[in-house]
Amino acid sequence: MINRIFSKSLLLFTLLSSGLVLTIFVLLAYLCIDLFTLSDMGNFFSFDWDVEKEKFGIATMLFTTLVVSFLALSLAFVFSFSISCVVFLTKSKVVSYFLEKTILLMSAIPTIIYAFAALFTIVPFISEYKPSSTLSILVASVVLSLLLIPTMSLIFLNIFKILAKKYQTVCMNLGLSKDEFFFKFVIKNSYKHLTQGVMLALSRAIGDTMIALMLAGNAISFPTSVFDSGRTLTSHIALIFAHDYDSMAFKAIFLCAFLLLSSNFLLIFILKSIKVK
């Protein structure tokens, strides 16, 4: 009897906590469902945001989010791929130990620390070369890429190590050197896992708030170069002032949140479909 009560109450707790994610999704969808009429859609997906003129276009923020995450993702991919290659290929134990421990350490560093430190190091450094630009998309992407490195390189290293454990002896016996084994065999056989790592990092890049908020400058105008200041969807949500949740400005915020949430969910589903194959 107690057994059954126990298992049922566990089920109740599980349903409650797993149901919350669906609740969030449904609530946000419900709150912005009346925006999905044709005339309003044009308004919300335009490039002007001006509360006084009643223009609530979030296309600029969407564009900036895409640019920042794409830049950060490509930089982070280059960095973390090379770090994992060096860890795998190096003969020096000190180097691989140092790099591996650093990656682990990076996964523990609060994002606000990165952003805060970059505000006083990278930002002045860049404005020395380009005086017109202080807070910019470029700075945000560079710092954001540091945040993504541990996520990606841990996955990359993991698959490299698994493949090496399984096949290295065989390939070495066939006369391949360690370099050839790595470049001809390991990389070619880890495409799927590389993609997984990239997807996971992308969902982190889209969802991150503090770095974009503190370093990208939050200008509402459309950015024309990477040295311009820009506002991402996440920082747009963070900067709300209105507490009247029937206003149009607040509805545009819901749309931002809904877009963020659905893009992240989409990424997770793509990730799962890769796993199944």
Added chain:
Amino acid sequence: MKYSFYKILFFSLSTIAMFLVYSLLGFIVLKGFGVISLELIFSDTDVVDAILLKQRVFDGIFPAIIGTLMLITLSLCFALIFGLSSGIYLSIYAKGRVKSFLNTCFELLAAVPSIVVGLFFLLLSIYLHKQYLDNFLPSLLLSSLALSLLILPYIVKNTQLSLDEIPKNVKLLGLTLGLNTMQNLFYILLPYCSKELLSGIFLALGRACEDTAAIMLTGAVASAGIASSVFSKYEALPFYIYYVSSEYSDQNELNSAFGAALILLLIAISLFAVTHLLHKKIRKKYA
């Protein structure tokens, strides 16, 4: 020799990345180390009085440190109740389709951006405030609920994995001796993987202490003193750093933010170090 070009390229790129990371960290450590002192934390209040909450600390970062600690403890309490029970259910009771559906739900929950969680709880408080509860405003309680939702997936996944990894002979031992599932769970399985559960808790605490986006929408403010109840507003280290970095007026204020950043970094790294050490012990156990 054929690949030495690639090797040099990879090596230099890794060096750049390491340089960036360590220069940012080194900057915080250097700047923070110079200013950190009892005066920074307690200002001119008597230390003992401040810790015993007899006197309020006005200029120091003591309220922010206490706020962060209260916040992560409270959110851990909420997350543990739901996280442990969900993890146990998923590992021991759930089967087939229900299990894969629930697993997907928690994976999705892990992918929800923290700002969206913050927005959700802000909406909840606005709605409840308007309709039913007059004093349900953004507060310590609301923030800790939001944070607990953010760390919940980590605890669920960790509990589930550590229960799954118990060797089959240990799992069946109690059952063959006549214990029922619940007794087996409490007398054998949970004590067997206590270290794993503990390491998951520390990992979750580390995640909770760094998050800023969720708490800035749900009740963290720049100066409120130490929260007197769970329904009052509070200060927290990450929010304090964000606030100062956007509106500092003089060098002193900025210095205290550097101190706060160093303290936050130390808290995060020590929580992580505990997780890491526990992991090492666990690996020894299974080796």
